Amino acid sequence: MSIAEVRAQTRSALAAVRAQRLREVRDTFGAGRWQTSYRRRLMATDAAVALLAVLVAAVLRDGPYVLTASGVQVHQLAILVLVVAAWPVSVALSRGYDPRVFASGPQEFQRVFDATWRLFAALALVSFLFAWPGLREILLIAFPVGLVLLLVGRWSWRRFLIRRRGQGDCTTSVLAIGLRDQAERLIHELNDRPSGYRVVGVCVPTGTIHPGETILGVPVLGDLDGAATIASQTRAQCVAVSGSDCITADVVRRLGWELEPIGVDLMLTAELADVAGPRITITPEQSVSLLHVDAPRFAGPKYVAKTAMDWTLTVLVTLAVLPVMVVTALLVGLTSTGPVFYTQHRVGRGGRTFPMLKFRTMRVGADREQEVLAGQNDGDGVLFKRRDDPRVTAVGKHLRRYSLDELPQLFNVLAGQMSLVGPRPPLPQEVSRYEARMRRRLLVKPGITGLWQVGGRSDLPWEEAVRLDVYYAENWTPFGDVLILARTAQAVLRGSGAY
Numbered sequence: 001m002s003i004a005e006v007r008a009q010t011r012s013a014l015a016a017v018r019a020q021r022l023r024e025v026r027d028t029f030g031a032g033r034w035q036t037s038y039r040r041r042l043m044a045t046d047a048a049v050a051l052l053a054v055l056v057a058a059v060l061r062d063g064p065y066v067l068t069a070s071g072v073q074v075h076q077l078a079i080l081v082l083v084v085a086a087w088p089v090s091v092a093l094s095r096g097y098d099p100r101v102f103a104s105g106p107q108e109f110q111r112v113f114d115a116t117w118r119l120f121a122a123l124a125l126v127s128f129l130f131a132w133p134g135l136r137e138i139l140l141i142a143f144p145v146g147l148v149l150l151l152v153g154r155w156s157w158r159r160f161l162i163r164r165r166g167q168g169d170c171t172t173s174v175l176a177i178g179l180r181d182q183a184e185r186l187i188h189e190l191n192d193r194p195s196g197y198r199v200v201g202v203c204v205p206t207g208t209i210h211p212g213e214t215i216l217g218v219p220v221l222g223d224l225d226g227a228a229t230i231a232s233q234t235r236a237q238c239v240a241v242s243g244s245d246c247i248t249a250d251v252v253r254r255l256g257w258e259l260e261p262i263g264v265d266l267m268l269t270a271e272l273a274d275v276a277g278p279r280i281t282i283t284p285e286q287s288v289s290l291l292h293v294d295a296p297r298f299a300g301p302k303y304v305a306k307t308a309m310d311w312t313l314t315v316l317v318t319l320a321v322l323p324v325m326v327v328t329a330l331l332v333g334l335t336s337t338g339p340v341f342y343t344q345h346r347v348g349r350g351g352r353t354f355p356m357l358k359f360r361t362m363r364v365g366a367d368r369e370q371e372v373l374a375g376q377n378d379g380d381g382v383l384f385k386r387r388d389d390p391r392v393t394a395v396g397k398h399l400r401r402y403s404l405d406e407l408p409q410l411f412n413v414l415a416g417q418m419s420l421v422g423p424r425p426p427l428p429q430e431v432s433r434y435e436a437r438m439r440r441r442l443l444v445k446p447g448i449t450g451l452w453q454v455g456g457r458s459d460l461p462w463e464e465a466v467r468l469d470v471y472y473a474e475n476w477t478p479f480g481d482v483l484i485l486a487r488t489a490q491a492v493l494r495g496s497g498a499y
Contacts, residue, residue, distance in 0.1 A: 034170045035099045038161065042097060043088055045153045050087035053146030054080050057138040079138055083123070087146065090119035099172075103161040103196060106479035109151055113479070116147050155486060162194060171198040175231045177224060177255075178242030178269075180204060180215060186240060186269060187216045201234050203227045205246035224251065228258035238265035276475035296474035298443045305478065310420050313485075314413045325407050328359055328399065335395045338364035341408060346425040349445045354417040356425055357408035361396025362389075403492050409448045421481040422447025423469035441469040444476065454487040 058080065091097065094115035101108045120143045127136045164170040174190065176183045176199050183202045190197045201221040213220040221230045224246065231239050239259060241252060256266050270291060281292040329340045342360040345353045392400065399405040412418040418425065425446035431439075451468035472480075 034164075035102070038102060038157070038170070039097050039099070042154070042157060043092075045157065046088045046091055046150060047084065049146055049149040049153055050084045051080075053142040053149060054083045054138060056145050057141035060141055083138070083142060086119055086123075087116070090115040091150075094118070100196075103158045103165070105158075105483055106477050108154060108158070109479045109483065110477075112150050112154055113147065116143070116150065151482075155483075165194055165196065168198075171196055172238060173198055173200045173234070173236045174267075175199075175201050175203065175221075175227065175234060175236040175239045176218075176242070177203045177205070177227055177239060177247070179244050180220075182242035182244070182269075183215050183218075186242065187218050191216065191218070197238075197240075199240075200236060201230060203230060205244055224255075227255060228262065228264075231259065231264045232262045236264060238267055240267045240269050242269045276471075276477070279475065296443075298473075302476075303444075306419065306476070306481070307416075309478065309481070310413055313420060314410050318410045318414070321407060321410075324404070328404055328407065331395050332359050332361075332399075336360075336363065336393045345428060346446065347428055347431045347442065348417055348425065349442060351431070351442055353428060354412070354415075356412055356418070359399055359405040359408060361393060361399050361405045362391040363393060406448055413448065417445070419445040419447045420449065421472075421476075421484050422450050423472060424450060424452050424465070437470065438466050441466070441473050444473045449484060449488040451484065454484055454490075 091112060094111045095101070096108070096111040096115055098111075101111065120139055123139055124136065127139065161170055174186075174197050176186050178186070180202075183199075183204070187199045187202075189195070190199050199218050202215055202218055203222050203224055203226070204220060205224045209220055209223065221234070227239060230236075239255070241247060241255070252266075252268070259266055275293055279294040279296070281294070283290040283292060332340045338360060340360060342358045342362070343355045344358065346356040348354050396405070409418055413420060422445050423441040426434075426441075431442070451472050452465045
C-alpha cells in the first residue's frame with residue numbers, strides 16, 4: 001500500500017470520527033446556538049425549581065430554623081442535595097431537554113411529568129427500604145410543589161419561544177425533498193403556521209427545474225442527486241423526504257450516508273393529517289419499519305379519567321368563582337327585564353340534546369327576532385354570529401367579551417352533560433346540516449372551552465373550527481386538556497373573537 005493510499009484512508013477515518021463527534025454534540029446540545037442557549041435556560045430553571053421545592057418542603061416540615069447553619073443536619077443536607085441534583089438528571093433521562101420537543105405542548109409536559117413521578121417513586125422506595133429519616137415527609141411536599149412549578153416554568157419558556165418563532169427566530173431550517181405538490185403541503189404546514197421548522201429550499205426527485213422557480217416563496221434549488229450538497233450550502237439542519245415512486249428505500253439509505261459526514265439530520269414525512277404523536281407507534285422489522293396508527297378511542301379508562309378530572313376541577317372552580325357568579329346574576333337581573341339565566345338546547349355526545357345554561361346576555365325573545373336572524377351574518381359556515389348584534393344588552397356585551405356568560409355551564413359539567421374541555425356545543429339546526437366528518441365531533445362531550453376557544457373563537461373560519469373540534473375528539477390527552485385550560489385564561493383576558 002502506498003503512502004498516498006495510507007494518508008487517504010487516515011483522512012477518511014478522521015473525517016468519520018469528526019462526523020460522529022459532530023452528531024454526538026448535536027444530539028447533546030442541539031443543532032444551533034439558540035437550542036444550546038434555550039436548553040441551558042431550561043436546565044437552570046429546573047434546578048432552581050428543584051431547590052425551591054425542597055426548601056419549601058424543609059421549611060414546612062421543620063420551620064424556618066432548618067435554613068440556619070445550626071439548624072441544618074447532615075442527613076437533611078444530603079437529602080436536599082440528592083433531590084436537587086437528581087431532578088434535572090431525571091428530566092434529561094426522560095429526554096425532556098430534546099430540542100425536538102421544545103414548545104411542542106403536551107409531549108414536552110408529559111416528559112417532565114414522567115421524569116418527576118419516576119424520580120419520586122425511586123426516592124420513595126429508597127425511603128422505605130433504608131428508613132432514611134425525613135425523606136418521606138419532604139417528598140410528600142416537594143413532589144406536588146415542584147411539579148407545578150416545573151410545568152409553569154416550561155409553560156413560561158414555551159411562550160417565550162413561540163414569540164421568538166413568530167418573529168422568525170429559533171427555528172430549525174429544513175430542505176424539503178419530494179414532488180412539488182408534496183413540498184407545497186409541507187411548506188404550508190411549516191412556514192405558514194407557528195412551527196419549530198422552516199423550509200428554506202426544495203429539491204425535486206425528477207423533472208425539469210426552471211430558473212428562479214419557487215414554491216410558495218421557497219426556491220427550488222435542485223434535484224435529488226445534489227440534495228446533500230445543497231443541504232450543506234444552505235446550512236439546512238435537517239432534510240425532510242416525502243415519498244414518491246422515485247424515492248425508494250435504497251435512495252433514502254444512500255441519502256442518509258451522504259448527510260452523515262456533514263451532520264444533517266434526515267426526516268421522513270408521513271402523509272398523516274391531524275394524527276397526534278401518542279397514536280403513532282413505529283415497529284422495526286428486518287427490512288422495513290411499520291408505522292402503526294391507533295384508532296381513536298371514545299370510551300374506556302381514558303374517558304373515565306377525564307370524567308374524574310372534570311368533576312374534581314369543576315367543583316374547585318365553581319367554589320372559587322361563586323362570588324363572581326352571584327355578582328353577575330345581580331347585574332343581569334337589575335339592568336334588564338327577564339330571567340337571569342338563559343336555557344338553550346344544544347347537542348351533546350351521541351347526538352343527545354340537553355339544556356345548556358348561560359347568563360342571559362340578550363333581551364327576552366331575541367331568538368325569535370327573524371328580522372335580525374335573516375340579516376347580516378358575521379359567522380362562517382352554519383354558525384350565525386353578528387359583531388354588532390342589536391339584541392345584546394349593555395351588560396351582555398361585557399359578559400360575552402370575557403366569557404362570564406358561560407360560567408353557569410359549570411353546572412352542566414357537574415350534571416355529566418358537558419366537559420371542561422371539548423368541541424363547541426352546537427345547536428340542533430347546525431347539526432342537521434353537518435357532513436359525515438363534522439359529526440365526529442359528537443363522539444365526545446362538548447366543552448366549556450376547547451381548541452376553538454383558544455384558537456380565535458368566533459373569528460375562526462368554519463372549516464378550521466370543525467377541523468380543530470375533530471382533531472380534539474380523536475387526539476385528546478390529559479396534558480392537552482391542561483394546556484387548553486391554561487391558554488383559555490389568556491384568550492378570555494384578551495377578549496378577541498368574542499361577540
